[in-house]
Amino acid sequence: MxxxxxxxxxxxxxxxxxxxxxxxxxxxxxxxxxxxxxxxxxxxxxxxxxxxxxxxxxxxxxxxxxxETEPHNVTVYFDGGFDRNTKSSGLGCAIYYVQNGKSYRLRRNLFVDRLASNNEAEYAALHFSLQELELLGVHHLPVRFIGDSQVVLNHLSEEWPVVEKDLANWADRIEVKMKELGIQPTYELVPRKSNGEADRLATQALNGIDITGTKELVE
Incomplete structure (x- = not known):
C-alpha cells in the first residue's frame, strides 16, 4: 500500500x-x-x-x-481468452502478495465452456481472480488489478458505461464480491505484452493444461 x-x-x-x-x-x-x-x-x-x-x-x-500475518500488498494480473471456433474460454490470474515478511506468487487458470465472447471471458477472469483472493484470505485491503482489457477496466473504473446486459451482469457480480471482501480496488490498463503471464495461463487453460501453484519469490 x-x-x-x-x-x-x-x-x-x-x-x-x-x-x-x-x-x-x-x-x-x-x-x-x-x-x-x-x-x-x-x-x-x-x-x-x-x-x-x-x-x-x-x-x-x-x-x-x-x-503482517495475512496476505497484503496484493497485485493481481488477470486475462481471459476466447476461442470462436469451440466457443470455449480460458481464464488466468497471477496474484502477487506479501505474508509474514515473505513474497509469494499464486498462479491459477480455469477452462470454461459457457461464455459467449472475449469481453465476457475478460470479466470472468477478473471474477475468477476475486474467488482466488477470497480463498487466499484477502479482505479489507487495497488491491491492484492489472489487465489488458480496455472494456473491463474502463467499465469498472466508470470511465465507460456498461451497455451490454451480459457484461453488466458480470460487472454487478464483481462489485458485489468486492464489497463482500472489503477490497478497495485500483485498476491499471497495460499493453498485452505486459500481461504475458496471465495471458499464458489463459491460453494454457484453453489447451487443457491446468495450472495451480504458489511459489515463494526470493530476490
Whole structure:
C-alpha cells in the first residue's frame, strides 16, 4: 500500500505551513514521518491513502502489525481468452502478495465452456481472480488489478458505461464480491505484452493444461 504524508511545519518564529509529500510505500512513509517528528517542528502528522483514509503514526503501525500475518500488498494480473471456433474460454490470474515478511506468487487458470465472447471471458477472469483472493484470505485491503482489457477496466473504473446486459451482469457480480471482501480496488490498463503471464495461463487453460501453484519469490 502507498500513502502520502501530510504535516504541519512550525518555523522557529512561529509561522506554520501545511506540507504534503508524494505517494510512497508505507514502510518508507513511516521512516520519513518519524524523522520529521525528531526535528521538533512538525505536528499533526498523518498518512493518507488514495481512498482518503487517514492514520496517525500509531494507528498506521497498528494496521501494519495487524495485517503482517495475512496476505497484503496484493497485485493481481488477470486475462481471459476466447476461442470462436469451440466457443470455449480460458481464464488466468497471477496474484502477487506479501505474508509474514515473505513474497509469494499464486498462479491459477480455469477452462470454461459457457461464455459467449472475449469481453465476457475478460470479466470472468477478473471474477475468477476475486474467488482466488477470497480463498487466499484477502479482505479489507487495497488491491491492484492489472489487465489488458480496455472494456473491463474502463467499465469498472466508470470511465465507460456498461451497455451490454451480459457484461453488466458480470460487472454487478464483481462489485458485489468486492464489497463482500472489503477490497478497495485500483485498476491499471497495460499493453498485452505486459500481461504475458496471465495471458499464458489463459491460453494454457484453453489447451487443457491446468495450472495451480504458489511459489515463494526470493530476490
Amino acid at each position: 502507498n500513502v502520502l504524508i501530510e504535516w504541519m511545519y512550525r518555523s522557529p518564529k512561529g509561522a506554520e505551513s501545511l506540507f504534503r509529500s508524494e505517494e510512497m510505500p508505507v514502510a518508507q512513509a513511516l521512516l520519513v514521518a518519524e524523522d520529521l517528528e525528531k526535528t521538533g517542528r512538525t505536528k499533526s502528522v498523518r498518512f493518507v491513502d488514495r481512498f482518503d483514509s487517514s492514520w496517525t503514526i500509531k494507528e498506521l503501525k497498528g494496521y501494519l502489525k495487524g495485517i
